[in-house]
Amino acid sequence: MSALAPDTVDRPLDLPTYSTELARWLDPGPDSLAAACEPEPDYERRVEVLRRFMGDLHAAGWSRVGWPVELGGAGGSIVHRAAMWEALARRGLPGMALFEHLEILAPVLAAHGPTDLVAELLPEYLSGRQLWAQGFSEPDAGSDLPSLRTTAVLDGDHYVVNGNKIWTSWARYATWCLLLVRTGDAASRHRGLTALVVDLRQPGVEVRAIEQANGTDELAEVHFEDVHVPADRVVGEVGGGWAVAMHILSHERGTFAWFRHCFQYQELLATAHRATGRDDAALGDALLDLAAATAAGYDGIAAHATGATLGPRAAFNKLLLCAAEQSVHDRALAGDPDIAVGLQVPDVAVRRQEYLFSRIVTVYGGSQQMQLDTIAKQILGLP
Ligand SMILES: Cc1cc2nc3c(=O)[nH]c(=O)nc-3n(C[C@H](O)[C@H](O)[C@H](O)COP(=O)(O)OP(=O)(O)OC[C@H]3O[C@@H](n4cnc5c(N)ncnc54)[C@H](O)[C@@H]3O)c2cc1C
Structure with a gap:
């Protein structure tokens, strides 16, 4: 250090x-x-x-x-x-x-x-x-996030939190979680949600790692039983958790395309150097997919630099990132079949993990279908 x-x-x-x-x-x-x-x-x-x-x-x-x-x-x-x-x-x-x-x-x-x-x-x-984690999704509330059931009940100067979260990235390693909870009644849907900063190392919190198909334990289930959270740890307004979640999604779907492209671009370059008998046209197509995601990601960066958010437009960025990431890793696999065989050489093992992860990029931050749904309803105004 x-x-x-x-x-x-x-x-x-x-x-x-x-x-x-x-x-x-x-x-x-x-x-x-x-x-x-x-x-x-x-x-x-x-x-x-x-x-x-x-x-x-x-x-x-x-x-x-x-x-x-x-x-x-x-x-x-x-x-x-x-x-x-x-x-x-x-x-x-x-x-x-x-x-x-x-x-x-x-x-x-x-x-x-x-x-x-x-x-x-x-x-x-x-x-x-x-480190930090994001506690939004629940076993029965993923795409339909406003139906989430983890509750926070005010008791004097603190909230008492009860419920279950799932697919919480990095929870096993994190100290803090930005937790989306229900402070309104069950029928309040997105109007009754609040975002809280919760210490994951305190009594009543249980984190159970979920091993993914790619062998990593990035994801976890998190169980909250009578967890006390000081009332001054609200992010945004009480009952304003949906606005906080939408701002987060503008980053997770919108600007994040830029940050991920940096690493995907390096992977594509390495693929081009490594492959024998490579298919330049296919590499070119992957590069174009990546260029589209990069441009959209930078558009997000430029918007956020002025204090704006992307709103539903962020759905485009996420779709472009999914296409690019899968294209890049399809090319990596085509040029290096060791990735499929799963050799335990560290370099190949990591690239195999990354290939498998590229299959689920269409899910985190809202599934691909939900991005298409957002574009159809909120941008194109379709019924
Ligand atoms: C790698 C990874 C990391 C993640 N990290 C986090 C995290 O850190 N924190 C967190 O809170 N969550 C996280 N998630 C969870 C993620 O946000 C959810 O998986 C996602 O929102 C989908 O929810 P679900 O899994 O409950 O699927 P469901 O909502 O049950 O959906 C199942 C299928 O049905 C489709 N579907 C559902 N409703 C509709 C509809 N109305 N119209 C059309 N199709 C529909 C979906 O598109 C999907 O294909 C992560 C997920 C992954 C894969």
Whole structure:
């Protein structure tokens, strides 16, 4: 870990200067970067090396840029964060893994969370010390999120939370969860929802990992039994959880296409270099799919940099990202059948995990059918 105290390091906000100086710092970068770039199929080890690198990145001041000063950041906007992750992908970092919520949850916490709490927790996340999860989906409420049944009942100065969440990414590793709960009556649907910041390490919370087909345990079930949450940990308004969820989805479907494209592009380049007897036309098609997702993702970044959100338009970005990601990994598999065989060589094992993950990108953040439904109803005005 670097000896520098984070708040003693100033980094330039002028974007070209920021990018140039970051590139200089990354060449060759700290040992933790080299470790984080090594293919590592074991999830627990991968999490640990990435946490160490994020600690160094934060201590050196780079990841504070893009976040408000009053929240422990160094100023700048999402555009700086986009530049930082692109530079990391170009240096061989394989993905954001459990720092994905820095671009899904954290921007919304920064915009709508209680300032004191976010100022305390954001640096903990940026430095890799305390990680986050998103608790929306339930066993009977995925696509139909407004039907969720986890309740939070106000009792004096705290809420008492009871219920079950499922498919909660990173819950096994996370300290904090942005939890969508019902504070209204059962019939209130989306009007009765509230977003709470919940400590997953407290009594009454049980996290059970779910092993995925690709062998990782990114996902989990989370059970809440009489869990006490201070009443001042509401994000947005009480009863305003739906607006918070929609803002999050504008990132998860909309801007996230940019962040993921950085890593998919590196995968496509590696595929092109690796393949013998490669099909250039198919690689070109994958590149076009990726270019479409990248352009849409950057459109999202540009909108969010002005303080806007994408609304239903984010559904297009998610569909383009799904198409691109599957195209890239179809090409990887076509050029390297070892991926299908599932060799235990770390590099191949990781690419097999990524290939299998590319089959389920059409589900997280709302299924592909639900994105099409959003476009049909909310953009095209179809019945
Ligand atoms: C890798 C991954 C990570 C995830 N991470 C998280 C997370 O961190 N936090 C979290 O809260 N959730 C997470 N999820 C859950 C995800 O948001 C849900 O799986 C998704 O919203 C679909 O819900 P469901 O699984 O309950 O499927 P269902 O809603 O039961 O849908 C099943 C099928 O029916 C279709 N369908 C349902 N309703 C309609 C309709 N009205 N019109 C047309 N078709 C319909 C769907 O498209 C789908 O094909 C994750 C999922 C995956 C795969």
